[in-house]
Structure formats: structure tokens, C-alpha cells
Amino acid sequence: MAYGTLPNADRLKVSALSGPAHFLPSRAHVAGPRLEAADCKTKTSCSACPVASRSLCTPLHADSCSELDEVHGEIELAPGVDLFWEGDELSWLYTILDGLLFSYTLFEDGRRQILQVMLPGDIVGSWLSPGIAHCAVQALTTTRLCILPCRSRVDLVARFPEMAVRYGELLQEQAVRADQRIASLGRHSARQRIAYFLIDLYCRVRERSESALGSSIPMPLTQEHIADLLGLTSVHVCRILGNLRAEGIIRLHGRNLHVLDPDRLVDICDFDCETAAAIRKAVGLDGAVG
Amino acid sequence: MAYGTLPNADRLKVSALSGPAHFLPSRAHVAGPRLEAADCKTKTSCSACPVASRSLCTPLHADSCSELDEVHGEIELAPGVDLFWEGDELSWLYTILDGLLFSYTLFEDGRRQILQVMLPGDIVGSWLSPGIAHCAVQALTTTRLCILPCRSRVDLVARFPEMAVRYGELLQEQAVRADQRIASLGRHSARQRIAYFLIDLYCRVRERSESALGSSIPMPLTQEHIADLLGLTSVHVCRILGNLRAEGIIRLHGRNLHVLDPDRLVDICDFDCETAAAIRKAVGLDGAVG
DNA sequence: CGTAAGGTTGAGTTATATCAAGTGGTGTGG
DNA sequence: CCACACCACTTGATATAACTCAACCTTACG
Structure with missing residues (x-):
């Protein structure tokens, strides 16, 4: 009540x-x-x-x-x-x-x-x-x-x-x-989980904003949130985000996430080809890479 | 079509x-x-x-x-x-x-x-x-x-x-x-995942059979199925089931699972008290242990 | 300026995966 | 009825991904 x-x-x-x-x-x-x-x-x-x-x-x-x-x-x-x-x-x-x-x-x-x-x-x-x-x-x-x-x-x-x-x-x-989360938690490595999380959030946020955000989205989750979401520790999340940053795949300033290379994030996830294609399309990577 | x-x-x-x-x-x-x-x-x-x-x-x-x-x-x-x-x-x-x-x-x-x-x-x-x-x-x-x-x-x-x-x-x-699976995959150890899987299946099968099955339920999943369900390898599942058997918590003969000590399975899962109580009740452990 | 929270980095540990060999049933064809 | 193959399971040895602990840095904020 x-x-x-x-x-x-x-x-x-x-x-x-x-x-x-x-x-x-x-x-x-x-x-x-x-x-x-x-x-x-x-x-x-x-x-x-x-x-x-x-x-x-x-x-x-x-x-x-x-x-x-x-x-x-x-x-x-x-x-x-x-x-x-x-x-x-x-x-x-x-x-x-x-x-x-x-x-x-x-x-x-x-x-x-x-x-x-x-x-x-x-x-x-x-x-x-x-x-x-x-x-x-x-x-x-x-x-x-x-x-x-x-x-x-x-x-x-x-x-x-x-x-x-x-x-x-x-x-x-x-x-x-929920099923996608189960699959990611069950069979993805930490790097894959993080890549999937990033590309998924990126897609979902962008599909909701009519205006072009560029390749940047707000990122209000702390690394501890991400860890608790993906079944990892925040220390490990930090290291992997560091790698992705060093590889030039993402950039983080403040509470903003810049996805520089969505294509490589999708690659990391090891999706079957259809799923990968669907995500690439959602990100706007079907042919014309933005 | x-x-x-x-x-x-x-x-x-x-x-x-x-x-x-x-x-x-x-x-x-x-x-x-x-x-x-x-x-x-x-x-x-x-x-x-x-x-x-x-x-x-x-x-x-x-x-x-x-x-x-x-x-x-x-x-x-x-x-x-x-x-x-x-x-x-x-x-x-x-x-x-x-x-x-x-x-x-x-x-x-x-x-x-x-x-x-x-x-x-x-x-x-x-x-x-x-x-x-x-x-x-x-x-x-x-x-x-x-x-x-x-x-x-x-x-x-x-x-x-x-x-x-x-x-x-x-x-x-x-x-x-699905959310329970996410929580289990994200934060449970292999032993906890298996304990949770067993007690959950046990509950669900028993609540569907009016007749008393005793403490035994049919178990048509192979260890590889269980591994693929819980995000583990079949080798590891084998070892942990071996432990649970050695500890007298379960018994397996053929394609049948005997849950000898559901209470300890619930303990292993580290649920919060309400969830644990709910499961104990579902298994018939509220007071009168069968 | 001090504090707190989030983030970074390193060293050592542990849980789980991997690889490999072997056992035990069960069904099948001879 | 036996030999064979196959499959699920078992067990051991080793590798590795991720965790833990601890120190330190950075930023935001009162």
C-alpha cells in the first residue's frame, strides 16, 4: 500500500x-x-x-x-x-x-x-x-x-x-x-562485457535523441556501477577501460563517453554475424562510417 | 512464415x-x-x-x-x-x-x-x-x-x-x-551458481507435480548443459557436483537427482534472508524438514 | 585548504579454464 | 553374446583471467 x-x-x-x-x-x-x-x-x-x-x-x-x-x-x-x-x-x-x-x-x-x-x-x-x-x-x-x-x-x-x-x-x-545480459555475463570475458555494455548503451542513448550527439554520450555510471552491472570489480573495469582508451577505441572526459571506434567495440564482442550487423546498423555503421 | x-x-x-x-x-x-x-x-x-x-x-x-x-x-x-x-x-x-x-x-x-x-x-x-x-x-x-x-x-x-x-x-x-539468472551469473561463485541452479530446478519441478516425488527429481540436463547454463566449463561443473555429492548434499543416480539437504544448498547461495526464506518455504523446509 | 569520492597502478593470490588422459556405461552390429 | 564405438563423466597438471589488497593520485566541492 x-x-x-x-x-x-x-x-x-x-x-x-x-x-x-x-x-x-x-x-x-x-x-x-x-x-x-x-x-x-x-x-x-x-x-x-x-x-x-x-x-x-x-x-x-x-x-x-x-x-x-x-x-x-x-x-x-x-x-x-x-x-x-x-x-x-x-x-x-x-x-x-x-x-x-x-x-x-x-x-x-x-x-x-x-x-x-x-x-x-x-x-x-x-x-x-x-x-x-x-x-x-x-x-x-x-x-x-x-x-x-x-x-x-x-x-x-x-x-x-x-x-x-x-x-x-x-x-x-x-x-x-535480459537474455542478452545473461549471454554476456555467462560467456563474455571482462573485455567483451565492457565492450558490449558500451556499444549497447551508446546505441540506446543515441536512438532516443533525435538530435545528433556526435559520437559522444553522457555517462553517469561510475566504474563501480559498471563493475556491479557486469559482475566485475571496479579495479578490473578501470584497467580495461584504460586499455580501450589507450587503443583509441573510446575517450572519456568527465562524465562523457566518446566512442571513437564503435566498429572495433562490436568486433570485440564476438557476436554472431546477424547480431553484429544489427548493432552496426543501429550505430550507423552500415556502409557509411560516421 | x-x-x-x-x-x-x-x-x-x-x-x-x-x-x-x-x-x-x-x-x-x-x-x-x-x-x-x-x-x-x-x-x-x-x-x-x-x-x-x-x-x-x-x-x-x-x-x-x-x-x-x-x-x-x-x-x-x-x-x-x-x-x-x-x-x-x-x-x-x-x-x-x-x-x-x-x-x-x-x-x-x-x-x-x-x-x-x-x-x-x-x-x-x-x-x-x-x-x-x-x-x-x-x-x-x-x-x-x-x-x-x-x-x-x-x-x-x-x-x-x-x-x-x-x-x-x-x-x-x-x-x-531472468533477473535472478543475471544476479547469479554476475555475483555467484561456481559453487553458488550450481547450488542455486539445483535448488531452483528442484523447486520448480516439485511445485508442478502434485504427487510427492520424494526428494528426487528427473534430471535430463547433462553436465555440459549445466555448464552452458551457468557460464562454466563442464569439467568444473563435474568437480563441484562431485564435492556436493561427497558432502552428502545431493546424490545422482542415472538421470535422477536426489536433493538430500536442500537447506545447505540454500545456505550456499548467500541469498538475502527473505529470498532464502521464500525458497525454503517452496522446498517445504519451513519448520518441518522433509 | 581539507576532505571525500572516484579513479589509477602494482604485486600477489585464487578461482576457473584449458589440456590431456582415462573410466564407465550403453547401444549397435557382427 | 561379444567387440566396438561413442558419449558423458572423471581426474590430474598447468595456465590464466580476474580478484584482492594496498598505496597513491586526481578531481570536485564545501
Whole structure:
């Protein structure tokens, strides 16, 4: 029952006491503070939705999206703040409007595994199947989220069956991404995992920005984040990023990643030819190298 | 357009020529022969569905399930046969009625990563979102599958919105399982991965068999399968299974796994207390140890 | 200017992979 | 019924990728 009830959820308040028992002091360095309160003073209208073309509501735009305006809310997370914790009851579907999130789990010994990095347009939480969160979700940057109550589903699916179909599509995309992570973690060397991570993030960020970013993308993950994402240590990540830099494949200044030679990153990953071709195409390497 | 059209798909035939280009000779030892033809001579009626309680159609039983009888088909796979290959067009939703499947991808160098092991009641393929298979799927044992044409979705979702909800639930379950695999691959040692794999399979098989199997379950995976599932080598899997056997935690005779001490398997995994408790409960270890 | 957090580098350790040889079943054809 | 081949599994010796620990550097920031 976290996060109150909707509509009128323009102010969400969560008791700190509802935090899960596993939030032990030893883990404080990885688990962030949980979302306490958030204002919707600047709620974006659906007609101005920045992720209209890839969200759950895509099939509704532009005709009936005004109906959703009455149902949805909006919250903002500061970097390092947890949206929810493992074990929390999930009664919202969150859509990232702007910013980056990641999902993670913690082990008894305090180690962290980052499960996914999520970008604008991605959905988080649950909609068709309310339940208990099997992982925590934390903001990497300042993040704006559209929130849709889980219990709206009966009504919405009945009126807009296309939304159910779209939801299935989005979950399917997530499943594919998860399988790719499994393959990378299971069979890639550290160098391959990092190359894959970089090229994948590069693709996903670029396909979301209409404007040409050049070959540079923002890179808000620390090396420790990358290590926890790829099942490595931050020391080892540092060494390998150093190699890639020395080889002239990437360049890092500040919180920005410059991918100088995406082609070689793809090579490193040892994908089968189709996958490699698909990625090369996504990066814009099909013929004309940028 | 593999697998013909429906209804009347009581005989499915797929040209061997439609095989994906990546099926190179060097991979023949892992990729299996693809499903060529399958007879539906013994199509199971929905009213006798062995997985009625956990399938996509669960919300329809028992009232309107007879309507589905007209739409669905049934096929059987022999062990080692591929249901489809990476790159295939997916136009069916498969529900496992009986047997075991696994999904996998192959790398350029011929190595294999098994993504998931799927049990009766699990769904494979696509329904709400037709598309291209991102992985191959192979039968581990003789497997019976219920098949539902992807293009039935428009009709079915409109008439039975609960099916869309159920589909979302099933995809959500798969997503949770994928995330657990990511966490295991990323942060578990070989011993922990194997312990987790064993206890997880043990739980899932037992929760599907009403009858008491004792503490023994069928174990159709070879050590090489397990290695490819957990990102290890079969040699290392062999050694660790040897340890677990020597420690009296498991026993293996033939193709059967005896879990003598599930509690210690759970301990090895280093789960957080809630997860551990949930698994202990699922195994029947909450208090009364069997 | 001091502190903290993230990043870098080196030396030594360990877990897992690799290579190689050998065992034990099981099915098959003679 | 036996000989053979094949496959999964076992075991040992060695190599190596990645981890651990520790020191130090750099940058951002109050």
C-alpha cells in the first residue's frame, strides 16, 4: 500500500518504517535513501509527453490520450534515491520521461548486482500484474517519472486493448535485453562485457535523441556501477577501460563517453554475424562510417 | 512464415531451406535439427489441459475454454530437436504441456549460452508481439507443446481481456527469473551458481507435480548443459557436483537427482534472508524438514 | 585548504579454464 | 553374446583471467 492512493496522488508520502527488513547498515553504501515525497507541481500533459513514441500509451496517441491525463501522475527522483526496494509492494507502473534508472539486488555479504540500466521510455514496476518487487530501483541522474496506478489496468485494458498489446511488446523487449545480459555475463570475458555494455548503451542513448550527439554520450555510471552491472570489480573495469582508451577505441572526459571506434567495440564482442550487423546498423555503421 | 497457417495446422511442415544463415557446420554439435514436421493426431482438448492451472488460458477455464479448442494445435518434439532458431520469424505462442525445453544462443566461436530452462506451463515464443526470435529453443526431453497462432491475439484479447492480463503476469514471471539468472551469473561463485541452479530446478519441478516425488527429481540436463547454463566449463561443473555429492548434499543416480539437504544448498547461495526464506518455504523446509 | 569520492597502478593470490588422459556405461552390429 | 564405438563423466597438471589488497593520485566541492 505504499505511495497512497490515486487519483490525487500529487503528493506521495512513504513512511520510512515501511522499509524492508533487509536494509541493513552494512548495505547503506549501495542502497540509497528511498523516495520519501515528491511533488507533481509540473505534471506534464500527455499531449506533451516526451516519450509518446515509445511508451505504453503509444497506441493511444494522439486521439484518446487526454483520458489518461486524469489518471496519471508525475514524480521526480534525485540521483542516488531509490524508487522502491526489494520486497516493496508494487502498485504503480512508472515510465521514465527523462533521466536514467537502474535496478539492482543486494546479497547478504553486501555485494550488489545491477540488473538493468533503464532509459527514457522504459517502463518500471508493474501494471498488469501487481506484486512484490524482486529488486530495488535507483535513480542514476535526476529522473522524471510518469506514474500510472496498477489498479487502472482493468478499466484501461477493457477500453484500450491495444495498451495490453503494447505492454506485452515492452515486456518482450525487456526479456530480450535480459537474455542478452545473461549471454554476456555467462560467456563474455571482462573485455567483451565492457565492450558490449558500451556499444549497447551508446546505441540506446543515441536512438532516443533525435538530435545528433556526435559520437559522444553522457555517462553517469561510475566504474563501480559498471563493475556491479557486469559482475566485475571496479579495479578490473578501470584497467580495461584504460586499455580501450589507450587503443583509441573510446575517450572519456568527465562524465562523457566518446566512442571513437564503435566498429572495433562490436568486433570485440564476438557476436554472431546477424547480431553484429544489427548493432552496426543501429550505430550507423552500415556502409557509411560516421 | 514458418510453420504454415492456422486453423487446420494439424500438420506443420517447415522447409529445411528456411534455416537461418548462422547455422554453420561448426556449430552442429550444439544446434540441433530443427522441427520438420509434427502430427497432431492426439491433440489434447482444453478441458483436459494438463497445465490449465498455470497457463495463459487459466483465466478462461473452465467456462469459455472450449472456444480455444478451435484455435489451438499441438506438436511434439523429440529430445535434441530445435523448436526454432535465432532469426526465425515467430508467429506462434507455444505452451509446454509436458517435457523440458531450453532457450540458447550461440557465439561466433561456437560456444553456447543456455538462457533459460522451461518447464510444463511455461510459454515460449510470442503472442502479443510477433517478431524475430532472439534465441533458439531446443527440447531436452520428448516435449508436447500447445500452439496458439500469434494472429489470434486481436480477436482473443478483445473477447478475453483477462488473457492479456495473464500474459503480462507470465512475462513478468519470466522477467523475474531472468533477473535472478543475471544476479547469479554476475555475483555467484561456481559453487553458488550450481547450488542455486539445483535448488531452483528442484523447486520448480516439485511445485508442478502434485504427487510427492520424494526428494528426487528427473534430471535430463547433462553436465555440459549445466555448464552452458551457468557460464562454466563442464569439467568444473563435474568437480563441484562431485564435492556436493561427497558432502552428502545431493546424490545422482542415472538421470535422477536426489536433493538430500536442500537447506545447505540454500545456505550456499548467500541469498538475502527473505529470498532464502521464500525458497525454503517452496522446498517445504519451513519448520518441518522433509 | 581539507576532505571525500572516484579513479589509477602494482604485486600477489585464487578461482576457473584449458589440456590431456582415462573410466564407465550403453547401444549397435557382427 | 561379444567387440566396438561413442558419449558423458572423471581426474590430474598447468595456465590464466580476474580478484584482492594496498598505496597513491586526481578531481570536485564545501
